[in-house]
Amino acid sequence: MVADERTRTAGIEKPTWTGSRTMTISAEMNRVETANGARRVLFVGRPGAGTELTRWVALRQWASDRGMESISECEGDVVCAIATEDVLDGLCSPSDAMAMQLARARGVPCVGVRDAHVLEDAI
Numbered sequence: 110m111v112a113d114e115r116t117r118t119a120g121i122e123k124p125t126w127t128g129s130r131t132m133t134i135s136a137e138m139n140r141v142e143t144a145n146g147a148r149r150v151l152f153v154g155r156p157g158a159g160t161e162l163t164r165w166v167a168l169r170q171w172a173s174d175r176g177m178e179s180i181s182e183c184e185g186d187v188v189c190a191i192a193t194e195d196v197l198d199g200l201c202s203p204s205d206a207m208a209m210q211l212a213r214a215r216g217v218p219c220v221g222v223r224d225a226h227v228l229e230d231a232i
Contacts, residue, residue: 147176147177147178148175148176148177148178148186148188149177149178149179149180149185149186149188150168150172150177150178150179150180150187150188150189150190150191151180151181151182151183151187151189151190151191151208151212151217152165152168152169152179152180152181152190152191152192153181153190153191153192153193153196153201153205153208153209153212154192154193154195154196154201154205155193155195156193156222157193157195161193161194161222161223164222164223164225165191165193165222168191168222168225181208182204182208183207183208183211183212183215183217187212187215187217188217189217189218189219189220190208190209190212190217190218190219190220191219191220191221191222191225192205192209192219192220192221192222193221193222194221194222194223196209197221
């Protein structure tokens with residue numbers, strides 16, 4: 110998909126890919142809510158020690174501080190998916206691969222732990 114092509118589903122603008130791992134996210138993504146009003150962030154994978162783990166913990170706290178529910182399975186309405194680098198590289202469990210496949214099929218913005226600052230700015 111090129112940067113100018115956008116699709117809409119139920120009033121939600123899908124992310125626009127402008128490169129292999131670069132995207133823009135509509136502010137409308139902030140309005141996706143579950144039936145009980147809670148927004149959900151899908152966390153996929155098991156972070157390695159060091160910087161990735163530190164960032165993972167900070168992202169989960171960031172989501173919690175904004176009233177978002179952290180989930181590990183792609184169920185219900187999901188605002189975004191944050192995955193470890195191993196998951197993005199395909200080095201993951203079948204359940205992690207399925208979670209990412211479902212998220213992508215639904216048009217959920219998916220980013221790695223390292224690039225999640227894009228989501229922090231958009232949500």
